[in-house]
Amino acid sequence: MAKCGGCGQFMSGEVARCNGCSGVYHRRCVALPRTGAIAVTWQCPECRKNLATDNKAETPVRGRPMDLPAAEHPSSEDPTSAGRIVLETTEDLTRDIMAELRAFRxxxxxxxxxxQLFRAxxxxxxxxxxxxxxxxxxLEDRMVALEGRQSSAPLDSSVNDIIAKLRQDLNDRDQELLCNDVEIANLPETNGENPVHLAVQIGLxxxxxxDERDIVSAERVGARRLVAMDAAGPVPRPRLLAVRLVRRDxxxxxLSxxxxxxxxxxxxxxxxxPSQPFYVNERLTAQNRLLFRKAREAGQHHGWKFVWTKRGRTLARNKPGDKAYVIRCEADVDRIFGPQLQ
Incomplete structure (x- = not known):
């Protein structure tokens, strides 16, 4: 650490540096103000005394003492106190830096x-x-293989037969549940009507x-459909009146x-x-009703005389005295009447 060229003490704080000899001085030792900037061209008294003068008094090296705080007066009793202060300050800074480095580490x-956990x-x-x-x-490969196998190989006929038989069994069971039912078609429908009373009147x-005790239930079934228009507006087609009786006989x-x-x-x-004819028929399942309609259309096309239903089964006879055929599926329609209409 540099020493003052005037008092020989170690420097602390701001110093004055000579432009000629590069020596450093305390401000008080060269009579400079305590504050303010120092000119770059400033020279110490030793350098200035060698310059040509006009017989003015030389400035002494040690100027007049100035009133400084006690903390700024260098200690004349212990010249090494400034070094100890610097050493302690350096050690404190070193400890702080080491603590920060350890925390950072x-x-x-x-x-x-x-x-490492994130990478794992x-x-x-x-x-x-x-x-x-x-x-x-x-899975995609298996699906492709299954689709190819299904498209390349037709379904086993035995499986188709089993499915058809199961469907037929279910349909027969549903038809058996309707063994006591009749349906009345084309009977005018009015709001607030009593279906049970209508069934009794039709029986008469x-x-x-x-008797009302002979009727388990009576109700209109199906959706309302429009069939014609008149001056009063659309005329709805009457829905079927389904009647369930207590006994099959x-x-x-x-029906007879x-x-x-x-x-x-x-x-x-x-x-x-207005008065209009009504029709009483057996009540059929949806599958049997569709089969009966197709059989009737095929019979009309081929000139068959009789196509009717009995106990849920569709029967056909070409002319009186001929054999009656039982139609159980659409294949029977093609087999008995010939190819269906296109």
Missing amino acids: DNLRSINKDM DIADIRSTLRDCQENVVR KLGVKL LREEV SARARRGATSAGLGLPA
């Missing part, structure tokens, strides 16, 4: 450990995704005495009377609508 270790998690995720991708590829119309009696009185109308039933 610990943080780096923690970050490094977290990064990323590796696990990549491995899982790779396994999932392989599984998806295997057909010559069958029915009673149902057979109603309806066949004997074919062409019976709604006159005398107390309905506000």
Whole structure:
């Protein structure tokens, strides 16, 4: 550490540097103000005394003492106190820097450990995704193979036969549940009507005495459909009236009377609508109803005289005295009547 060229003490704080000899001085030793900037061309008294002068008094090296705080007066009793202060300050700074470095090193270790865990998690995720991708590829390959096998090889005929038989069994079971039911078509429908009372009146119309206790249920089924337009607006087609009777023999009696009185109308039933013929038939499942319609269309096309239903089965006879054929599926329609209409 540099010493003052005037007092010989170690320098502390701001110093004055000579432009000539590069010596350093305390401000008080060369009579400079305590504050303010020092000119770059400033020279110490030793350098200035060698310059040509005009017989002015030389400035002494030690100037007049100035009032300085006690902390700025160098200690004349212990010349090494400034060195000890600098050493202690340096040690304190060193300890602080070392503590900061240790904390920084610990943080780096923690970050490094977290990064290792993060890399391990990323590796696990990549491995899982790779396994999932392989599984998806295997599943796609299996699906392609199954689709190719299904398209190349037709379904076993025995399987088709089993499926058809199961469907037929289900349909027969559903038809058996309707063994006591009849349906009345083209009967005018009015708001607030009593279906049970209508069924009793129709029975009387057909010559069958029915009591309300003979009827399990009676209701309109199906959706309302529009069939014509008149001045008053669209005319809805009456829905079917489904009637369930308590006994099968009673149902057979109603159907037999309806066949004997074919062409019976709604006159005398107390309905506000104009009189029109109604029809009483067996109630069929949706599959049997569709089969009966196709058989009737095929019979009309090929000139067959009789196509009817009995106990849920569709039957056909070409002309009186011929054999009656039972139609159980659409294949029977093609087999009995010939190819269907296109």
